[in-house]
Every structure is written in C-alpha cells, then in structure tokens.
Amino acid sequence: MATSDFRAAVLAARRPARVEASGIARPATVVSGVPGAERLPRALVTLLENVVRRAATDDDAVRMAEAVVRAGCAGEAGDEIEFMPARVLFQDFTGVPVFVDFAAMRDAMVERGGDPLRVNPLVPCTLVVDHSVIADEAECPGAVEANQRLEARRNRERFAFLKWASRSFRNVEIVPPGGGICHQLNIERLCSVVTTDALSDGGDHACFDTLVGTDSHTTTANGVGVLGWGVGGIEAEAAALGQPVSMLVPPVTELRLVGALRPGSSGMDVALTVAQLLRSAGVVGSIVEVTGEGVSSLTATQRACVANMTPEYGATATLFPVDDATLDYLELAGRDPAELAFARAYLEAQGVWGDEGADRRTYARTLELDLSSVEPSLAGPSRPHDRVGVSGLRERFESSARAAGRDLSERFEVEGVGELAHGAIAIAAITSCTTATDPAMMVAAGLAARHAVERGLRPRPWVKKVLAPGSHATELLLERCGLIEPLRELGFYTCGFGCMSCIGNSGEIKDCLRARAADMELTSVLSGNRNFEGRISPDVSQNYLCQPALVVAYSLAGTVDVDLSVEPIGLGEGGAPVMLSDIMPTDEEVAAALAGSLDASLFEEGARGLLEGSSTWRSIEAGESATFPWDESSTYVRRAPYFEIARERRVVSVEGARALAMLGDFVTTDHISPAGSIAADSPAARYLEERGVEREDFNTYGARRGNHEVMARGTFANVRLKNALADGRVGGWTKNLLTGEVVPIFDAARAYGDAGVPLVVVAGKLYGSGSSRDWAGKGPLLLGVRAVIAESFERIHRSNLVQMGVLPLQFLDGQGAESLGLRGDETFDVAPVDLSGGLPARRTTVVTARRADGTETRFECVVRVDTPMEGAFLSSGGILPYVLGRIAEQGGDESRR
Numbered sequence: 001m002a003t004s005d006f007r008a009a010v011l012a013a014r015r016p017a018r019v020e021a022s023g024i025a026r027p028a029t030v031v032s033g034v035p036g037a038e039r040l041p042r043a044l045v046t047l048l049e050n051v052v053r054r055a056a057t058d059d060d061a062v063r064m065a066e067a068v069v070r071a072g073c074a075g076e077a078g079d080e081i082e083f084m085p086a087r088v089l090f091q092d093f094t095g096v097p098v099f100v101d102f103a104a105m106r107d108a109m110v111e112r113g114g115d116p117l118r119v120n121p122l123v124p125c126t127l128v129v130d131h132s133v134i135a136d137e138a139e140c141p142g143a144v145e146a147n148q149r150l151e152a153r154r155n156r157e158r159f160a161f162l163k164w165a166s167r168s169f170r171n172v173e174i175v176p177p178g179g180g181i182c183h184q185l186n187i188e189r190l191c192s193v194v195t196t197d198a199l200s201d202g203g204d205h206a207c208f209d210t211l212v213g214t215d216s217h218t219t220t221a222n223g224v225g226v227l228g229w230g231v232g233g234i235e236a237e238a239a240a241l242g243q244p245v246s247m248l249v250p251p252v253t254e255l256r257l258v259g260a261l262r263p264g265s266s267g268m269d270v271a272l273t274v275a276q277l278l279r280s281a282g283v284v285g286s287i288v289e290v291t292g293e294g295v296s297s298l299t300a301t302q303r304a305c306v307a308n309m310t311p312e313y314g315a316t317a318t319l320f321p322v323d324d325a326t327l328d329y330l331e332l333a334g335r336d337p338a339e340l341a342f343a344r345a346y347l348e349a350q351g352v353w354g355d356e357g358a359d360r361r362t363y364a365r366t367l368e369l370d371l372s373s374v375e376p377s378l379a380g381p382s383r384p385h386d387r388v389g390v391s392g393l394r395e396r397f398e399s400s401a402r403a404a405g406r407d408l409s410e411r412f413e414v415e416g417v418g419e420l421a422h423g424a425i426a427i428a429a430i431t432s433c434t435t436a437t438d439p440a441m442m443v444a445a446g447l448a449a450r451h452a453v454e455r456g457l458r459p460r461p462w463v464k465k466v467l468a469p470g471s472h473a474t475e476l477l478l479e480r481c482g483l484i485e486p487l488r489e490l491g492f493y494t495c496g497f498g499c500m501s502c503i504g505n506s507g508e509i510k511d512c513l514r515a516r517a518a519d520m521e522l523t524s525v526l527s528g529n530r531n532f533e534g535r536i537s538p539d540v541s542q543n544y545l546c547q548p549a550l551v552v553a554y555s556l557a558g559t560v561d562v563d564l565s566v567e568p569i570g571l572g573e574g575g576a577p578v579m580l581s582d583i584m585p586t587d588e589e590v591a592a593a594l595a596g597s598l599d600a601s602l603f604e605e606g607a608r609g610l611l612e613g614s615s616t617w618r619s620i621e622a623g624e625s626a627t628f629p630w631d632e633s634s635t636y637v638r639r640a641p642y643f644e645i646a647r648e649r650r651v652v653s654v655e656g657a658r659a660l661a662m663l664g665d666f667v668t669t670d671h672i673s674p675a676g677s678i679a680a681d682s683p684a685a686r687y688l689e690e691r692g693v694e695r696e697d698f699n700t701y702g703a704r705r706g707n708h709e710v711m712a713r714g715t716f717a718n719v720r721l722k723n724a725l726a727d728g729r730v731g732g733w734t735k736n737l738l739t740g741e742v743v744p745i746f747d748a749a750r751a752y753g754d755a756g757v758p759l760v761v762v763a764g765k766l767y768g769s770g771s772s773r774d775w776a777g778k779g780p781l782l783l784g785v786r787a788v789i790a791e792s793f794e795r796i797h798r799s800n801l802v803q804m805g806v807l808p809l810q811f812l813d814g815q816g817a818e819s820l821g822l823r824g825d826e827t828f829d830v831a832p833v834d835l836s837g838g839l840p841a842r843r844t845t846v847v848t849a850r851r852a853d854g855t856e857t858r859f860e861c862v863v864r865v866d867t868p869m870e871g872a873f874l875s876s877g878g879i880l881p882y883v884l885g886r887i888a889e890q891g892g893d894e895s896r897r
Helices: 004-014 042-054 058-074 092-111 143-154 156-168 182-190 216-224 233-240 267-281 293-297 300-308 324-332 337-350 390-403 439-454 472-480 484-489 548-557 587-595 600-606 615-619 683-690 708-714 745-754 775-783 795-803 868-875 879-890
Strands: 017-021 024-028 080-083 087-091 125-128 172-175 194-196 206-208 210-213 227-230 245-248 252-258 287-291 317-319 365-370 377-379 387-389 411-414 418-421 425-430 464-467 523-526 542-546 651-662 733-736 741-744 759-762 785-790 807-811 827-834 844-850 856-863
Touching: 004 042, 004 058, 017 337, 024 206, 024 337, 042 058, 042 080, 042 206, 042 227, 042 287, 042 317, 058 080, 080 868, 087 092, 087 182, 087 233, 092 125, 092 156, 092 233, 092 879, 125 182, 143 156, 143 615, 156 172, 182 210, 182 216, 182 300, 194 337, 206 337, 210 216, 210 233, 216 227, 216 300, 216 317, 216 324, 227 317, 233 245, 233 775, 233 795, 233 879, 245 868, 252 267, 252 293, 267 300, 267 365, 267 377, 267 387, 267 439, 267 542, 300 317, 300 324, 300 439, 324 337, 324 600, 377 390, 387 390, 390 542, 425 548, 439 472, 439 484, 439 548, 439 587, 472 484, 472 600, 523 548, 542 548, 651 745, 651 785, 683 708, 708 745, 708 775, 733 745, 741 745, 745 775, 775 785, 775 795, 785 827, 795 807, 795 868, 807 827, 868 879
Parallel strands: 087 125, 087 210, 125 172, 210 227, 252 287, 252 365, 287 317, 425 464, 425 523, 523 542, 651 759, 759 785, 785 807
Antiparallel strands: 017 024, 080 245, 194 206, 377 387, 377 542, 411 418, 651 827, 733 741, 807 856, 827 844, 844 856
16 A cells, blocks of 8 residues: 555646746656655656556556556566557558548447547547558669559558548548658657647646557657557557556566677667567566666667567567667757757656666666677578577578478579579568668668679579668668669669568569479568568568668578678679678768768658658548548448447356367467458458459558458468368368368358357467557457467457457466367357456356367366456457447547547
C-alpha cells in the first residue's frame, strides 16, 4: 500500500508545474519528486509521468504510480497500468483495415441510434502510404514513375477510401504514396521528444512524445529517445479512440555500450550484433535501455538503426537517451530550436536528460557490448538474429542448402546467362527504414558503387537490383554527393519510395532465374529487417540482411556462396581481381561526403509537398460524408463484420472443436497473416476471379487488407507453412476431418463453419513471432478459430488474439502436443473460463482431447488473459465492440473532447 508521503507526492505531481525555456512556458506533470523516481530507468520515468497525468482518478494515479515505482526499483515486472500514447502511427497495409473498422463503427453507431461523428480518433494519427508500391519495374530510368502509376491503378479504391478518411475523421493526417517509409519519416518529420497532450484541457500540457504504431518497427523512434512500440491494428485503433493501452509494467534490461566502432563497421552491423546478443540473452517482453560511454560515439541515426531491430529479439522497446547528438539531428531535420530548448528543459526537470544518473538507476539485469568487437555482418538465411561475419557466410549458406536437400555440386544452365550454381542471388535490394534512415550507410553504398565502377566491375545480369530510398531527402543526399550515377551504372535505379523488398514487394525475379527457381537454392541480399521464410519472394530460399554497401558488393559477386574476406568480388579492368576492401569506403570518405551535403536545406527540400501527393493522388475523388458509402462490388474495401459476429459473454468455453492446424515452433505472423502476392490457384484468387478481376490485377494481400473476404481466404496460406494435418504437403493446406480430404485451409474452415463446428489451432513455441499484424488475429477469427493452444506466444500476437475475442491457452511448462500424444484428429473441449471479474477466476483451465475411439487426453493450460482489461475485451467479444460500447455509454460529443 502506498505511504501517505508517496500519495502526497503523486497528487502534487498531478497539479501541473510550469516548465520554461527560450520563451516557451507550458504546464507539465513533473514526476521527479515522486519517491523512488530517481532510481527508475528513463523508460519507466516516461511511463510514470504518463500514468500520473492520464489516470482518471487520484486513486488510479497513486495505484499505477506505485506499480511503476515498485517494479522499477525492484528491477522486475510489475502490475497492470494503462498507458496513453501521445500519437499513433500507421502504415497503409495495417492502417487501411483500421480505418475500415472506424467506418464500420460509425455505421454501428448509427444502428444504435447515435451520432456517427462521435466516432473519431481523439489523438493525432498519421498514416503513411508506404507498403503498396511494388518493384515491377527496376534497373531502368523511369522506374519510379512506372511503379507509381501501377500502384495508383491497382490501389485506386483504397486510396479513395483513405482520402475520405483524412477528410471525414478528425485528427488524421495522410502522407500520400511516394513520400517515403513511415519509420524514416517519423524520425525525420514527426518525432519531437516532447509534445503536448491532445486530450488535456487546452491541449497545451507538455508531455513526453510517445507513440504506438501498427508496425513492429515503430521502435525506430527509440533511437531519438521517443518511447514507442508496435501493437496490433486493433490495439492501435483503441488508442486512437482515446482508450489506454493496458500493459504490465515491463522489466527493464540495461544494455551498456563501451568502446567505439572500428573503421568500416556500420549502424547495421551494430544492429545485427545487438539482435544476436539480446535474442540469446532472452529479453522478450522487456524494455531495453541503452547506456554507457559508447552511446556518445553513435550518431542519432545509427541509434535509430539499432532501435529499429528491436522486434527481432522480442523486446518492447530499445530506448536511447536524449542528448546533444539527438537534438542536433532533430534541428538538422527541421525542428524549431526554441522547441528543442524547451524539450531539454523538460527532460532536465524530469531527471532524464542524457545518460546522467545511469549509475543510480535500477535495472533487471545488465548486458554489455564492446562496440569495438562489431564487424561487418550479415544475418540469415531466415532469421534476423542469426548473425554471421562476411567470412562465415559461405559456410552458413552451404549448411542451410544441404539441410534443404541441395546437392552443391549441381550446376544449372540459365538462359541468356550461362551456368550458375546454388546460391545465385536473385534480388539485391537497398531498402527499408532499417538502414535508409542513416545517411552514412546510404552514402557508403554510393561510394562502394563508385569504386566498383572505377575498377571496371559490371552488374551481374541475373540479379534484380532494387533501390528504394526511405525518403526524398535520402535520394537528394545521394544526388548532392554525386553518387546516383555510379549506383545506376550497377543497376540500382530508384524504383520507389516505400518498403518494397523488405515486405515482399520486390516484384518478379528475372525471367531467366524464375524458370529455374524450383531447382535452385536462390538467395537475396537486402538492407532490411525481416527475412523470414517466403517473405522476400516465393522464388527465393535464403535471404540475408546486411548494410547497403554490402548489398552492392554481393550484387556484383552474384552469389552468396563466396567468402569475400579472401576471394574477389569479380574481375575488373584487364582481368584484375577486385577485392571487397578495394570498394568499401573509408570512414573518412563517408564523413567528407556528408560534410559537403548534409544540412538543413536537404531535409527542407526533401519534405516539400509531402502531404500534397502526386497529380494522380490529387485527382482521386473522395467525399467528406459522416459515413462511408460502401460499394458492394468493391474488391478492395468491404464493411468489416466484427460487430455482427461479436458475442458478449462472461464465461468463455469451446465445445466439440476440431483442429484447423497443428503447427510447430516459431510460426510467425508471416505464416498466419496474408502477405505478398495472391497465388493463381488460391481461394483468394478464386474469389477475385468470380468477381471479374483479371489475374494481372490481383495485386497483393497487403493491398487488399480492407477486404475481409480476401484476407480470410489468405489466412494461413503462406507457401512455407508446415501443418502436420496436411499429410506432408507444405503451404496453406489441411485435412478436412469431416471428409478426410486435404484441402486449402479456407475451404476446410468454411466446411466446418457450415457444419457448426468451432475450431482451434495447436502450435509450439513462440507462436505469432514477427511483425504486429492485426490480420494474424482477425483472419483466424473469421475462419472460426475460437482458441489457440500453444507452448508459448510472442507478446503482440497473444494480445491481438485476445482483442479479437480468440482465447489464447498455453501448455504447462514441459508439455506440448507431442509430449501429450496429440495427433490433431481429436475433438477438443475447453472447460469454461470465468471472466466476470476481469481476470480469469482460475489461471488454468482443462482441455479435453477426445479421439474417435472414445479415449481421452485431459491436460491443463494456462489462460493467457493477463490483465483485467484483456478480460473485458474477451468477454465483450473483442476490443472493437468494447470500445463502441464505451463511446455509446459516455454520451456527449466525443469528437470534441
């Protein structure tokens, strides 16, 4: 119980103090006087300020402040708190279905007899259209314009819907296609370190800049000291609507950096090293806080690169301190110097300026990394934390290829090219917010290209080259440095400003390799953050992440079956061997190039017209009506059915369920959620063909996320999915246990639904790893899945299941489907779970698996409903009906709160 002194200090903090600097004075909730605050990690000071400021009552403020301080001072996880971010960030793939849900909520409000204009985001929301562009055209002049035209034609319905949303909903800002990647634009244009509380009276109450985003890599903002992380789309919807994010106080791990980088090592190399270290250490669900003298040797954008990779080791955030380097970068990128001076004064008042006081802060544990140990690295073939040095790549590739049953002595005649071996690179992509955010790495790639051209190296004709800058400022930087032309000589023409290869939007690989894709172990190299199976291209087996300069180098080698530490990249002028060391630029070269080109005018010019969009975007017509005029013939945007299928119940149970899938360990949201291209023989393709859509206009699942019919048909349709119920067939297949046939998973789910049979999914460890994807929760719900039984869950996906009304159950430690003898052909009964008190009345429940011969296996599972708020979501049938009910109950004009 809180002491009277603690309570008095919290209540005093709830009375706004005044912070002043550079002529700016604003009220603020200063928590440095709360007992114990001086011992808290910086991240928990941010959470403490948040709960003290945003709590509905004094008692709630004291309770949650005590939870933060108690956990932080003990260096452990704590009780539930309610976190209210200052803003929400969306990318278009995950953002479109969110705004479709908002539109459906307005319809549902009308059906309740209420005013639809009461359904509005209450905090600032920014949506960046960055996931729709595909590298259909590459390696040629005009590729950007051609791909943007194709993007606009394919996505016109979606874009019209987004324009309507930006006009009809309050607090919504849309960055049109072609502007850049959401995380890079967040760093360059949106992050402010200190902002104002949009929900406060007067709207001028100073607070930490915090956010949640519908992309796991929202953590990029942590690099400039902004606390934020990725959440599922449905959780982001609730935050946008003014509902707090319910969470347990996370433990905080200290990552202490010592030393400095050796010459030639990049921010990406640090990021891959950190990912390997922290995945091995096990920090899932923790916040990582970076300290130590090594921090000051990293630039703000190198820090952002490290923070971007946070999801790859399962942490919630990787928070760097705000120091002079941070503010210098933000001023360079266009922030008002007076606002930055105010931000410094605010942080000093809260006791969290720079790395001061790190020695008195309490951490759950401390890990150390000597930056001088970092070497040029790659990660792969399918997991971002599987780092390997340049000298170890050949062994990594060959070991993985042999494990896949490849005979490495084989050679293949490739039309128009000649003889190639396993390991040939199909895609070399400089893409993604991970590395494009850092000017030094992009300049290094351009310098590597210049050196390669000077030495007579030429592009390999079978390698598709993709250059997708994260913002126009990035391309402008390459132009100012005179590095665009050498990149183009090697085939790296800008082909769009979006995520592209990192999310599977590389387009087709070259025809000569596509014809041999089934026979060859093809590979890719990319400066991205994700390389899960089947993600980059269905034709590519192994994918390796690395810094952009190494992408250039390997594109010239044409294969990953090479040791570039001792072997040449290729032969240059006169047949002379050209080594990696011959083309990699020195740190001094990079610094000199940046000194002559990187200034405030670069970012100012790069952001010009950012919100206006292209002439194509401006020509799209969209109204401003209160409710969206749904077009029933649309194959892109359909009204979501979640309010119709939601069932309010205080006791959750499942009876007579069948297993839709029996899955192994490390099943990612890429395996669950529809992504990439729509296969011609898939249920989604049949749906589109039945509605007159030509095959060339199928587009991608991501582009059609606003259509639940398409997305349900693509759930669990990943070409690499391994389902034990599919009789050895790999991909989106399962056995319909009512007929004994192996059929597409959607077809089986529909048959079960027609027969009134509920479904479960059984899985192994770390179910739902990877990107936060709302369709990984929505898709199974629409297929009829009522519970997922797994050995363990990744944090975000477990939360998403609860938010969609799907019950997550976890096997007891040491148990799983195999140890219990489950085959998947049983019927499953889940004993009733009482949620009338919020949290489950019992932390475990009994599952009975009954075989056809009448024998039974009974086992206990932990009910992974972790907070009372989650219990409220599940008992309401999901977070959307819960939020709508709250808005309807509150009355008044919520749009003007």
